[in-house]
Amino acid sequence: MSQYPFIISPVNEEEAQSLPEFIKKNSSQLHKQLEESGALLFRGFSVKDAESFEKVSKAGTPNLLENTGGGSPRTLIQGKVYTSTEYSEDQWIPLHCEQSYFSSMPNYIWFFCLIPPKEQGQTPIGDMQELLTRLDPKLVERFQEKGVRYIYNLHGGKGFSVGWQKAFLTEDKQQVTDWLDEQGADYKWNSDNSLSIKLLAPGLRNHSSTNELVWGNQAVNWHVDTFPAQMKKMIRRVPDFSQINLKAQSRDEK
Template identity: 40%
Template sequence: MTDEWQPFVLSPDGSDATPQALADRLRGLDVGALLVREKAVVFRGFNVTAETLDLVMDLLLPNRLAYVHGNSPRTKVGGNVYTSTEYPPEYTISMHNELSYSASWPSRLLFFCQKAAETGGATPVVDGVRWLRSLDPEVREAFAKGVRYTQNLHDGRGLGKSWQETFETDDRDQVAAFLDGIGADWQWRPDGGVRVSQTRPSTTRHPVTGAEVWFNQSDQWHPASLGDETAAMLAELMPREELPQSVTFPDGTPIPDEYVIQVRDRGLDNAVDVDWREGDLLLIDNVLVGHGRRPFTGSRRVLVAMSD
């Protein structure tokens, strides 16, 4: 944990703690400038509900995006609004920037806590500059040429997400056009699935501040992140290149386990937890800040939407 940076918290002025009051304050704010300066902003105490969410979401996310090419299991619950994740509650989700493995990514993410967990369930956020600087020079140098991601998306039956879920369509021509548009290497497979490979940078620079940040999901795509037992089981079932997702250096060289474990652990070690209260909103700059999820017990419902 670090005390050098914390998300900015905006709470009601006086007694007007309503979604409408928040919407009125947002109309008087330069949200873009606030977010660049603070990196992450928590809106707390305005009693936002699922029914009033659009009132403020439309002001915070001017161009809401679909979660196309996303690899995380989610359910669409509204107009480009999704459950934040559907991984089992006992697992930690390590730090990452949304869609950093793709050719384009959202600039903003907005999380809404509809129901807080009984225990745990915080959303940790990490300053991407600090995360990058926390890594050993050997690791930063090894990743300097970027990483190559590979997905094997099945046709409805198999491990991981199907291509229909991933691209939110069952039209193969639309998928082909999308993949050609992002410059991916891809091919339809005899079993009806599709294999997609992309080489992407390991860092990027913020378009406004110019700050260089760690910006890849190599640890999440690497078998080492699954734990020894799960990785060994998958290795018995299929070769690494047939996994639902995998990652190497651009020339195909394997990424050492210890490198991705260091990336994962130092991201979490430098993160600051946002402990949810029902009705909270968390807006983050998706380049400047990575996010994750702590384990939890009980029922938890956090929704997410994104914008360019």
């Protein structure tokens, strides 16, 4: 693999002011470079706000997706541009594959930094094909064979993290039901207006361009053992803690 991420900078001021046009003009070459490198970093171009960022994203991948079913607290800025996960600054998010708890997941993801942090605040990225080679083959085989069962609990408007209305961008239960049926999800509407979902998704994926096998799940993010130490300690004190109505959990599919 070549430089990761592969850095692209403008050669002059005119190019710096026209990133969408640059992407469209060099689309074939950029996609080839992305396939070889795994990630592209555009540095030194003029992207001033969410509107211009959306234009840049559409220039590279016209069919942007809504954040339907997302479990992280985010805010829609405009169009199909969202804030990144809104956690407090003392929290961290493990490396993961975006929306890999669904049977199908996005082929591309775009990031844009509007206000650089004074310290830290980086968005780390990783090569999931390389990660796969570093894992115990027996573990890889287990994930490939069984997949991952995600247990997803969304409140009905008041509770921890996001409710189903924000996760699915609608107040209409039928729309949510139809979407879950399309996903083949096992779900239940509860008497308190909350929603419980079980999703079975692959543990490994075939890359959409190269078809190479890659690590592709969020088992680490959703597992109780990755919670902050104090929270994990409190949860484990509860009898049969695996049945607690946590926002999200993951288990090996037995």
